[in-house]
Amino acid sequence: MVEKKEFGSKDVSRAAILMALSQNRQEEKKIQEDFSKVGIRCAAVDFGGEFITSVMKIVERAVVAAKREGVINEVHQEEGAVAGATREAISQIMQKAIGLNVGGKIGIARFEEHVAVAIFFGIGLLHLNEVAIGLGHRVI
Numbered sequence: 501m502v503e504k505k506e507f508g509s510k511d512v513s514r515a516a517i518l519m520a521l522s523q524n525r526q527e528e529k530k531i532q533e534d535f536s537k538v539g540i541r542c543a544a545v546d547f548g549g550e551f552i553t554s555v556m557k558i559v560e561r562a563v564v565a566a567k568r569e570g571v572i573n574e575v576h577q578e579e580g581a582v583a584g585a586t587r588e589a590i591s592q593i594m595q596k597a598i599g600l601n602v603g604g605k606i607g608i609a610r611f612e613e614h615v616a617v618a619i620f621f622g623i624g625l626l627h628l629n630e631v632a633i634g635l636g637h638r639v640i
Contacts, residue, residue: 507614508614511611512540512610512614516607520620532544540610541571543565543568545561545564551599558586558619562583563582569608571609572640585638586619591634592634596621597623602623604619604620604622606619613640616635620632
């Protein structure tokens with residue numbers, strides 16, 4: 501595990517990506533515990549559905565998961581930072597996903613003022629899937 505005491509946007513983004521790539525709840529909790537030891541708070545949540553109708557649900561799930569896991573406080577600026585980073589991550593894969601079904605996991609990480617949201621997408625129709633990762637970062 502990383503032993504630094506100060507982390508920047510790259511480190512926080514890495515934590516969010518690892519959370520989004522976790523394969524199950526046990527792995528998710530292990531990653532969360534490891535990062536917690538060095539001061540990076542993390543959360544993750546699954547999502548799925550038709551892309552267009554899922555966009556707002558994805559943003560809502562990210563904000564709710566971040567609050568539930570103590571990554572952010574229930575403050576307008578912090579909720580807005582997570583929502584904005586989530587929208588940025590979604591916008592990076594929008595062209596691939598419009599009109600198709602998506603599913604995957606949202607990873608959220610924070611260290612001090614840095615917040616990153618990574619979204620791992622499975623995009624497709626039936627078994628013909630494409631995969632993509634969107635990443636957004638904000639400063640609170």
